[in-house]
Amino acid sequence: MGYRTIGALRKVNYEDKELYIDYLSQNLSLLNESYIVQPISKISLSYIIKDGLCNEKNRALLLNLEEKSTRFHNFNNLNLPISMNPGDYGDIRSSSYVELDGVTYHRFIVKNGNKTFEIDRSLDRSHNKVSMWNIDLTWIDTRLTDLGTDIFMREIRKSTIYFMDGEVVLRKQILPAKPFRKLQIDNKINNNFYTMDIETITKDNKLTPYLICAYNGKDSVISYSLDQKVLFNTFFDQLLANVKSTATVYAHNLSSFDGIFLLKHLLSYGKVEPLLFNGKLISIKIKILSEGNSKTILFKDSYLLLPLSLRKLCTAFNIPIPKGYFPFKLTNIFYTGVLPKFEYWTGVTISEYGLIKTNFGVKMWSFKDEAIKYCKLDCQTLHEILTKFNELIFNEFKVNIHIPLTLPSLAMRIYKTHYMPDASIYQLLGTQEENIRQSYTGGAVDVYIPHNRISGTINQSVTFALTKNAELATILSYITLYYYDVNSLYPYIMAKTPMPIGKPIAFTGDIRKIDPNAYGFFYCEITSPNELNNPLLQRRIKTVDGVRTIAGLGTWEGWICSTPQRGEMDNAVKFGYSFEILNGYQFDKGNIFLLSSPRTEVRICIKNV
Numbered sequence: 001m002g003y004r005t006i007g008a009l010r011k012v013n014y015e016d017k018e019l020y021i022d023y024l025s026q027n028l029s030l031l032n033e034s035y036i037v038q039p040i041s042k043i044s045l046s047y048i049i050k051d052g053l054c055n056e057k058n059r060a061l062l063l064n065l066e067e068k069s070t071r072f073h074n075f076n077n078l079n080l081p082i083s084m085n086p087g088d089y090g091d092i093r094s095s096s097y098v099e100l101d102g103v104t105y106h107r108f109i110v111k112n113g114n115k116t117f118e119i120d121r122s123l124d125r126s127h128n129k130v131s132m133w134n135i136d137l138t139w140i141d142t143r144l145t146d147l148g149t150d151i152f153m154r155e156i157r158k159s160t161i162y163f164m165d166g167e168v169v170l171r172k173q174i175l176p177a178k179p180f181r182k183l184q185i186d187n188k189i190n191n192n193f194y195t196m197d198i199e200t201i202t203k204d205n206k207l208t209p210y211l212i213c214a215y216n217g218k219d220s221v222i223s224y225s226l227d228q229k230v231l232f233n234t235f236f237d238q239l240l241a242n243v244k245s246t247a248t249v250y251a252h253n254l255s256s257f258d259g260i261f262l263l264k265h266l267l268s269y270g271k272v273e274p275l276l277f278n279g280k281l282i283s284i285k286i287k288i289l290s291e292g293n294s295k296t297i298l299f300k301d302s303y304l305l306l307p308l309s310l311r312k313l314c315t316a317f318n319i320p321i322p323k324g325y326f327p328f329k330l331t332n333i334f335y336t337g338v339l340p341k342f343e344y345w346t347g348v349t350i351s352e353y354g355l356i357k358t359n360f361g362v363k364m365w366s367f368k369d370e371a372i373k374y375c376k377l378d379c380q381t382l383h384e385i386l387t388k389f390n391e392l393i394f395n396e397f398k399v400n401i402h403i404p405l406t407l408p409s410l411a412m413r414i415y416k417t418h419y420m421p422d423a424s425i426y427q428l429l430g431t432q433e434e435n436i437r438q439s440y441t442g443g444a445v446d447v448y449i450p451h452n453r454i455s456g457t458i459n460q461s462v463t464f465a466l467t468k469n470a471e472l473a474t475i476l477s478y479i480t481l482y483y484y485d486v487n488s489l490y491p492y493i494m495a496k497t498p499m500p501i502g503k504p505i506a507f508t509g510d511i512r513k514i515d516p517n518a519y520g521f522f523y524c525e526i527t528s529p530n531e532l533n534n535p536l537l538q539r540r541i542k543t544v545d546g547v548r549t550i551a552g553l554g555t556w557e558g559w560i561c562s563t564p565q566r567g568e569m570d571n572a573v574k575f576g577y578s579f580e581i582l583n584g585y586q587f588d589k590g591n592i593f594l595l596s597s598p599r600t601e602v603r604i605c606i607k608n609v
Contacts, residue, residue, distance in 0.1 A: 011054035071166045075156060076137075082163050084128055084141050084152055086110055086119045105129070147514065162514050170509035172586070177426040177503050183417045185398035191217065191390060193402060194239070194249040195302070195382040197375050198258045201331045209261050210333050211371050214239060214249065215379035217387070222372060226333065232265035239297070240269075240288065246296045248402050252310055252382055254301035255281045262299060275405070282405050302386060304406040310381060317388050319381055325356060326374045335367040419593050424501045432504055432585060436521045439559035441538040441549050448534060452481045500587035510581045522562050522569065522584035527555045529576035536572050557582070 012020050024043075071082045081088045090112025098107045098120065105120035116133040126145070131138040139156035147164075154161045162170040199211040209228065212235040214221040221242070223235035239249075251258040259274075259281045266272045270288035274281060284299040306313055313319075327344035339360050342353045390401045397414045404410040428436065454477045500520065511518040528535060535551040539558050542548075560579075562569040569579060 013053050073161065073163075073168055075159075075161075078135075078137070082166050082168070084121075084125070084143060086117075086121065086128075089117045089119065090115070100129075144514075151514075153514075162509070164513070168509070170507060170511055170514050172505050172507045172511075175432060175504045175506050175585075177428065179423040180416060180420065180425050180427065182420060182422055183413060185417055186394065186400045189391065189394045190400045190402060191387050192248075193383075193386065194221075194247060195379045195386065196221075196249050196251050196258070196299075197378045197382075198251070198261055199371055199375050201333060203331065211375055213372065213375040213379050215376065215383050216242070217383055220376055220379070222376070224333075224368060224372065228265070232261075236265070236269055240295060243295055243297060245294070247298070249297060249299050250302040250382065250386060251299065252301070252378075253303045254283075254299060255304065259284055259299065259301070300405060302382060305401060305404070305410065306385065306389060307407065310378060310385075313385050314381060317385050319384055319388075325352070326370065330367065333367050333371070336364060339365045421501075421590070421592065424590065424592055426503055428504065432506070435523070435559055436585060438540075439521045439561045441540060444538060444551065446534060449481060452478050454479055495593055498589035499592045501590040501592060502588035505586040506583070507586055508583045511584065511586060512581060518562065518586055519589050520562060520584055520586040521559055522579070522581050523557065523559050524569075524582060525555065525557050525580040526560070527578045528553045532575065536575055537568065537577065559584075 010020070072079045073082055074080075083089075086092060086108035087110075089110040091110065092108055093111050094109040096107050098105055100120065103122070105122060108117075108119040108121065110117040110119060115135075118131045118133065120129040122128070126143050128141040129138070130141065137156070139154055141152050141154050144151045144153060144162075150166070151162070151164045154163070158174050160172040161168060162172075194214045194216045196212065196214040198209050199213075200207040200209050202208070203226075208226065209231060210224065210226050212221075212223045212231060214235070219242070221235060221238045223231050223238065225231040225234070239247075254262075262284060263272065263274060263281075266284065266286050270286050273285040273287070275283045275285070282301065282304065286297050286299075288295045288297075308316065325345065325348050327340040328346050329344040330340050339357055342348075342350065345353060345356075348356070386401070393399055393401050393410070393414075397418060399410075399414055399417055401410055404413050498519075505520075511520075511522070526537065528537070530553070532553060535553055537560070538549050538551045539556060540547050540549050560569050561567050562584075573579070
């Protein structure tokens with residue numbers, strides 16, 4: 001932090017030693033309030049020794065400090081007075097009245113060392129407009145008379161500082177953040193895409209691709225070989241020959257299967273950009289520059305858009321072409337002969353196998369022909385499913401499905417296009433996002449009544465049952481218990497109650513001393529009642545078995561959501577919890593669904609135990 005000046009040169013006599021020590025002590029106290037407190041490594045004194053005694057006038061300067069009530073705070077290494085009184089800034093050099101925007105102000109020019117302040121005070125003394133000459137710094141002080149006679153706030157640059165009785169009680173700063181922008185509807189439907197599938201056999205205890213198919217709604221691309229370089233190069237060459245500039249290729253379960261094989265062989269064709277999230281492969285983009293022509297192919301996972309098996313999707317979308325069957329345990333890709341035996345087939349019942357055998361008849365069965373037919377059918381089926389899904393979404397929302405990578409991102413795209421108000425939801429990144437996420441500990445599963453016995457004990461009942469061979473109910477009395485589960489509670493609350501909107505405002509201090517209804521996410525010291533059978537507030541703790549979520553008693557520090565009259569913080573106060581707010585993020589609140597609230601269902605299921 002460098003050096004700080006405790007005080008200017010003062011004239012003292014030898015007998016003023018105790019007075020001078022007190023003077024230095026008071027100055028050190030002022031510095032602690034004015035600057036960020038750092039350990040003091042040393043104190044340096046500059047002095048001159050002169051003959052004779054100093055007069056009383058100069059000695060009195062030592063005594064002025066105790067009577068001076070003005071305190072200071074530090075802003076960008078400037079020591080600014082915590083006061084709305086122009087005289088506390090220094091020596092008033094001039095005073096006049098000026099008119100600004102049709103309002104009359106009392107203007108003071110104040111000199112303090114090498115700093116000059118221009119202070120325009122309103123006639124009712126409710127606010128000051130302050131600027132510093134030769135320094136590009138201005139601020140506005142506003143007295144908060146509804147909170148007290150000596151409370152005011154200072155709006156300076158992007159910060160707002162609140163003072164109470166000469167002390168800083170709260171600091172606010174608007175964080176830099178960009179709002180999510182509304183999206184435009186798509187003008188026309190786009191069904192220009194490919195589907196692909198890779199078939200493998202188990203060779204030397206590992207999966208080895210031997211067949212790749214792709215389909216664009218009209219034509220198919222087929223590559224068949226156990227030579228991996230030949231297999232993938234043949235497929236890519238055919239695919240690139242059919243792509244003019246850009247193409248989207250879907251593989252069902254790209255993330256966990258097809259993408260693993262693709263990545264290695266794509267590298268030799270151009271710049272490969274895999275997208276991973278939480279260690280999971282989401283998509284692969286390859287950019288190819290050949291003979292002056294640029295082509296971009298995006299491989300996506302259709303399972304992330306429609307998270308069901310292909311067979312179940314055929315049923316859900318009423319696809320007339322059923323997903324086929326294949327003897328996956330057969331590993332000879334050049335086999336020709338009779339229909340493979342039942343033990344080579346997976347996911348097939350004995351009756352289904354009998355039907356396959358009957359339909360096939362006495363024809364010659366070829367591994368290559370049947371594998372290609374099976375793989376092409378998978379690609380055609382997936383293409384028809386995605387086409388129907390795209391038409392469904394486009395007809396309802398005028399949005400194509402091909403830009404989003406996952407089903408949640410598609411839902412977000414629909415929301416941004418139709419439901420999100422302008423400049424309402426801002427992007428949170430870095431520390432503030434991590435902090436706010438800590439306020440969410442997940443849903444709670446609470447047991448309020450641990451058993452339904454109202455008399456007797458387990459030991460009594462077991463002993464009685466063993467000796468008398470009688471029913472437990474003969475000595476135990478029971479009551480009926482219920483358990484409750486609420487469906488769709490999160491979307492219901494989001495649709496029906498205010499949500500955080502606007503730019504986040506970071507603050508330090510107890511914000512509720514200034515704003516009792518402050519809304520946001522607070523980092524607090526939390527103290528629970530000493531005795532509470534069912535604690536309300538959850539927190540995460542580290543154990544030898546990993547992070548665990550508990551709802552316990554005691555005192556701890558953590559993040560919590562504060563929503564006036566409804567939030568968990570205000571609700572916990574009713575049960576005896578106390579909170580010391582240390583810092584946090586404040587938000588405005590509003591309805592984030594602009595046109596209409598999404599249709600939601602809230603069902604309570606009650607079952608007897």
